[in-house]
Structures are given as structure tokens and as C-alpha cells.
Amino acid sequence: MKKAENQILIIFGASGDLTKRKLLPALFQLYKDKLLPDKFVVLGASRTDLSDDEFRAKADEFLSKEEGVEDFKKMLFYQPISPSEEKDYGKLKERLTELEKQYKMEANYIFYLSTPPSLYDVIPKHLASAGLSKSEKFFRRLIVEKPFGSDLKSAKELNISLLNYFQEEQIYRIDHYLGKETVQNMLVTRFSNGIFEPLWNQNYIERVEITSAENLGVEGRGGYYDHSGALRDMLQNHLLQLVGFVAMEPPVVVEADAIRNEILKVFQSLRPISESQVSKYVIRGQYTDSVIKGEKVLGYRDEPGVDHLSRTETFVAIKFFIDNWRWAGVPFFIRTGKKLPTRVTEIVIHFKSVPHHLFNPSQSLSGGNNQLIIRIQPDEGILLKFGMKTPGAGFDVQTVNMDFHYSDLADKHLSSAYERLLLDCMQGDATLYARGDAVEEAWKFVQPIINAWGTNPEIPIYGYPAGTWGPEDSDKLISPRGTWRYPCKNLTDDGLYCEL
Numbered sequence: 001m002k003k004a005e006n007q008i009l010i011i012f013g014a015s016g017d018l019t020k021r022k023l024l025p026a027l028f029q030l031y032k033d034k035l036l037p038d039k040f041v042v043l044g045a046s047r048t049d050l051s052d053d054e055f056r057a058k059a060d061e062f063l064s065k066e067e068g069v070e071d072f073k074k075m076l077f078y079q080p081i082s083p084s085e086e087k088d089y090g091k092l093k094e095r096l097t098e099l100e101k102q103y104k105m106e107a108n109y110i111f112y113l114s115t116p117p118s119l120y121d122v123i124p125k126h127l128a129s130a131g132l133s134k135s136e137k138f139f140r141r142l143i144v145e146k147p148f149g150s151d152l153k154s155a156k157e158l159n160i161s162l163l164n165y166f167q168e169e170q171i172y173r174i175d176h177y178l179g180k181e182t183v184q185n186m187l188v189t190r191f192s193n194g195i196f197e198p199l200w201n202q203n204y205i206e207r208v209e210i211t212s213a214e215n216l217g218v219e220g221r222g223g224y225y226d227h228s229g230a231l232r233d234m235l236q237n238h239l240l241q242l243v244g245f246v247a248m249e250p251p252v253v254v255e256a257d258a259i260r261n262e263i264l265k266v267f268q269s270l271r272p273i274s275e276s277q278v279s280k281y282v283i284r285g286q287y288t289d290s291v292i293k294g295e296k297v298l299g300y301r302d303e304p305g306v307d308h309l310s311r312t313e314t315f316v317a318i319k320f321f322i323d324n325w326r327w328a329g330v331p332f333f334i335r336t337g338k339k340l341p342t343r344v345t346e347i348v349i350h351f352k353s354v355p356h357h358l359f360n361p362s363q364s365l366s367g368g369n370n371q372l373i374i375r376i377q378p379d380e381g382i383l384l385k386f387g388m389k390t391p392g393a394g395f396d397v398q399t400v401n402m403d404f405h406y407s408d409l410a411d412k413h414l415s416s417a418y419e420r421l422l423l424d425c426m427q428g429d430a431t432l433y434a435r436g437d438a439v440e441e442a443w444k445f446v447q448p449i450i451n452a453w454g455t456n457p458e459i460p461i462y463g464y465p466a467g468t469w470g471p472e473d474s475d476k477l478i479s480p481r482g483t484w485r486y487p488c489k490n491l492t493d494d495g496l497y498c499e500l
């Protein structure tokens with residue numbers, strides 16, 4: 001793809017956590033890989049009064065001390081403004097013009113909203129009033145961080161508000177899961193191999209299971225998380241996007257709209273879960289205090305910023321169906337939670353069993369039927385489980401693994417999600433960004449769950465001790481089909497992922 005030219009990336013909320021921990025390190029990596037536009041500037045914009053040098057010094061704490069870091073920092077500038085004050089956008093505009101003069105360029109602009117979401121409608125409005133949202137000759141793009149709304153109504157309002165000032169083609173809604181290598185690899189696995197797609201349907205697949213477990217808790221984000229919870233924070237966006245990639249039809253071409261049309265169709269085919277069905281199909285939980293490796297761990301309600309009587313879920317498990325030709329009758333299961341025993345995100349495709357058991361049941365596949373496990377993180381890769389004869393007398397069947405580790409392919413580092421997504425935006429490729437209609441469709445699916453939990457106090461929120469796999473009731477969703485795949489029953493001391 002052609003390298004994009006002459007760009008200024010304006011980060012609103014540049015004094016914050018996301019800029020330091022994710023955005024600047026990702027930009028530095030792109031710089032080292034020589035992927036940034038030839039003339040490229042980052043302009044941080046937030047209220048904290050910093051000079052360019054002070055901003056660079058703050059950035060320095062989060063940048064690796066590798067060759068090139070000093071040159072990279074010279075691209076960083078800072079303009080104190082209050083993003084909610086319309087009058088400050090004049091200062092911003094002047095500063096952009098100065099930088100263009102200094103770099104002898106006329107530039108394309110990318111505006112990155114990395115502020116609290118309450119400013120996501122205000123900033124675009126002020127950008128438009130200042131004449132910064134449009135240009136005849138240059139692109140003006142807007143990256144919007146998550147959360148994109150907190151329910152269906154607010155997501156729709158935000159879409160309407162953004163579309164007042166920017167066209168859909170200018171808007172890039174970040175879902176960092178789409179920037180993960182293995183998520184993209186799912187398209188390649190499915191659509192570049194002749195062996196998977198013929199089996200990828202209700203004739204051969206018994207169920208699909210997605211686990212996204214974190215061993216961390218809310219890590220100082222209690223104030224935000226307590227108004228969000230696992231359903232809004234992970235399931236509505238990241239995990240439904242994974243479902244989109246697993247379940248979509250082949251796109252006509254590998255282009256943003258072709259792929260995003262297919263994802264939208266998947267979301268439109270999700271069978272609605274009505275408010276009265278929520279307790280049957282959805283299980284929520286909240287971690288309680290516990291002792292892990294001899295150390296006392298706080299329960300969620302005792303975390304800073306969290307209400308002592310909070311009923312916010314830190315775990316959610318759900319069963320649902322996709323009512324279309326390919327997936328009719330195949331249940332999908334998702335679970336995600338904080339303070340689980342390990343950090344792992346994986347998709348398990350459970351295939352149906354053979355039509356007739358030649359070997360007696362006790363001799364059939366020991367771990368169940370064939371499984372294809374797509375490991376999104378860590379240790380990205382793909383694992384196929386199938387039956388083989390145990391050497392020796394008789395016909396004992398044992399499960400064996402065909403295991404591919406993505407790291408075997410890469411002779412250089414795997415790009416982080418933010419590297420890939422920032423680069424795509426610079427190049428005008430929105431394939432891995434969520435489109436407004438799909439975001440609304442995903443909210444439409446989860447809205448009855450939000451409503452039921454908010455209005456029906458009889459729907460339980462189960463406690464689970466920190467460091468366990470969530471409420472036992474989440475197993476009942478899957479039974480009698482089996483159990484969740486527990487990827488790491490034997491935890492290593494360092495808590496890293498381990499295959500059974």
C-alpha cells in the first residue's frame with residue numbers, strides 16, 4: 001500500500017494514560033519500522049499546561065530507550081487547550097498552521113479522541129466550527145476510542161452527532177481487538193484454505209465457544225468500570241466483533257465495506273434474547289475476596305472507586321444463536337471476566353462427532369470431539385485436536401494435538417493492535433475499525449440484558465472468589481453438551497498460559 005504523506009496526528013487527552021501507554025509506544029514502533037509518513041508530527045492537546053519539552057519528557061518514561069528515540073521525540077509537540085471550550089480551537093488551528101510552516105508542508109489531519117467519552121460529541125462539533133473537519137485537498141479523519149456509547153440510545157445519539165460534523169468515511173471507531181494479528185488471521189485461515197470452510201457450518205459444527213479471561217482486576221479504573229461492567233466493557237464490542245469474524249460469510253473482496261457488510265449481517269442475524277429470557281441465557285458474576293498464592297486479594301466491592309454495594313458484573317457468560325443458513329441451531333457461548341486464573345482469549349470450534357462410533361464410547365476421543373482452537377492471546381496460534389490410535393493392541397483412541405504457534409512465522413515482532421490500527425487509519429483503510437451500523441446492531445443485541453439486569457433485582461449476580469473461573473452456574477449454560485474448555489487447569493507459578 002502507498003505510504004501516506006504529510007500528516008499531523010492531533011491527540012485530544014494527550015496527558016492521559018492511553019496516550020502514554022499505548023499510542024506513543026505504537027507510534028515509536030512505526031517510526032522504527034519506517035512506516036510513518038515522510039513528514040509526520042504528533043500534536044498532543046489537553047488541558048494540562050505542558051511545553052513541548054515537558055510533553056516529550058513525559059513520553060520518554062514510556063518509550064523504550066532504543067536507537068532513534070531522540071529523533072522520534074522531536075516529532076512530538078503539545079498545545080494546551082481545553083477540548084470543551086470552543087474558543088480554544090482558534091489556538092489549535094494557529095498551532096497547526098505554524099507546524100505546517102515549520103515542516104514546509106500542507107498536511108492531512110487525524111484527530112484522535114482519547115478523552116473521557118463525554119467529550120466525544122463536543123470535540124467534533126468544535127473542530128467543525130473551526131473549519132478543521134473538512135478540506136478540499138487533504139483528508140480529515142477522526143478516531144474515536146471506546147466506549148462507543150453506554151447503551152443503544154447513547155450509541156445512536158453519538159453516531160448522529162458525529163455524522164453532523166464528519167462523514168462516515170472519515171470516522172474510525174477503534175476496537176483494538178480487530179487490530180490483533182490473530183483476529184485478522186482468522187479471515188486468512190478461513191478463506192485461504194480449502195479444508196476449513198466446507199466444514200464451517202451447522203452440518204459439522206456442534207458449538208462455538210469464546211473465552212476471554214483476564215487475571216487482572218480493574219487496576220485503578222474502578223470509577224469507570226463500575227459504570228460499565230463486563231457486558232459493556234468486553235462483550236458488546238470486542239467479543240461480538242470476534243463472533244463477526246468467526247461467523248461471517250466470505251466477503252466479495254478484502255475491502256473495508258465488503259468485510260464490514262458481512263459483519264453487520266452476522267449481527268443482524270443474532271437471535272434476540274428477550275428480557276424475560278435473560279436469566280436462562282446469561283450468567284453474571286462479581287469477584288469476591290480471596291487468597292491467591294498466599295496473598296490476600298481484594299473483592300471487587302473493595303476496589304478503589306467501586307461502590308461498596310455495587311451490582312456491576314465482572315464476569316459474564318452467555319449462550320446465543322445466529323439465525324441464518326450457515327449457523328441454524330448451533331449454540332454460541334461466550335464468557336469473559338476479570339480476576340480469573342489466567343489471561344487467555346481463545347475461540348473453540350467444537351465439531352460434531354462421527355455419525356457412527358466404530359470404537360466403543362470409552363475408546364472414542366478422550367477430550368470430546370474434534371476441536372479447532374484459535375488462540376488470540378497470548379501464545380497466538382491454532383491448535384487442532386483429533387483422535388489417533390494408541391500404539392499397541394486393540395483400538396484405543398487418544399486425543400493428539402496439531403499445534404501451530406504464530407511466533408514460529410514471525411522473524412520480527414508481532415505488531416501491537418494500536419500499531420496496526422494507527423497505520424491503517426494513516427493509510428485510509430477502515431477494514432479493522434467498527435462501522436456505525438454494526439456498533440448499533442451489537443448494542444441492540446445486548447440492550448435487553450442491560451434492561452433486565454437494571455430492572456429485575458431477582459436476577460442473581462453470583463459471587464466467585466478471585467482466581468477462579470467464575471460462577472459455577474456458567475457451566476450450566478453449556479451442560480449437557482460438555483463444559484467450557486479450561487485452558488489452564490494446571491497454572492504455572494508465574495500465572496502464564498499453559499496447555500493441558
Ligand SMILES: NC(=O)C1=CN([C@@H]2O[C@H](COP(=O)(O)OP(=O)(O)OC[C@H]3O[C@@H](n4cnc5c(N)ncnc54)[C@H](OP(=O)(O)O)[C@@H]3O)[C@@H](O)[C@H]2O)C=CC1
Nearest residue numbers: 013015016017018019046047048114115116117145146147
Ligand atoms: N487507558 C486505556 O488503556 C484505555 C482507554 N480507553 C479509552 O480512551 C480514552 C482515554 O483513556 P485514558 O487515557 O485512560 O483516560 P484518562 O482518564 O487518563 O484521560 C485522558 C485525558 O483526558 C483529559 N480530560 C479528562 N477529563 C477531562 C474533561 N472533563 N475535559 C477535558 N479533558 C479532560 C485529561 O487531560 P487534561 O486533564 O490534561 O485535559 C486526561 O489526561 C477513554 O475514553 C477510555 O475509555 C480505551 C481503551 C483502553
Ligand SMILES: O=C1O[C@H](COP(=O)(O)O)[C@@H](O)[C@H](O)[C@H]1O
Nearest residue numbers: 146176177214233234238345377
Ligand atoms: O478494552 C478493554 O480491553 C482490555 C483487555 O484487552 P486485552 O488486549 O488486554 O485483552 C480490558 O482489560 C479492559 O477492561 C477493556 O476496557
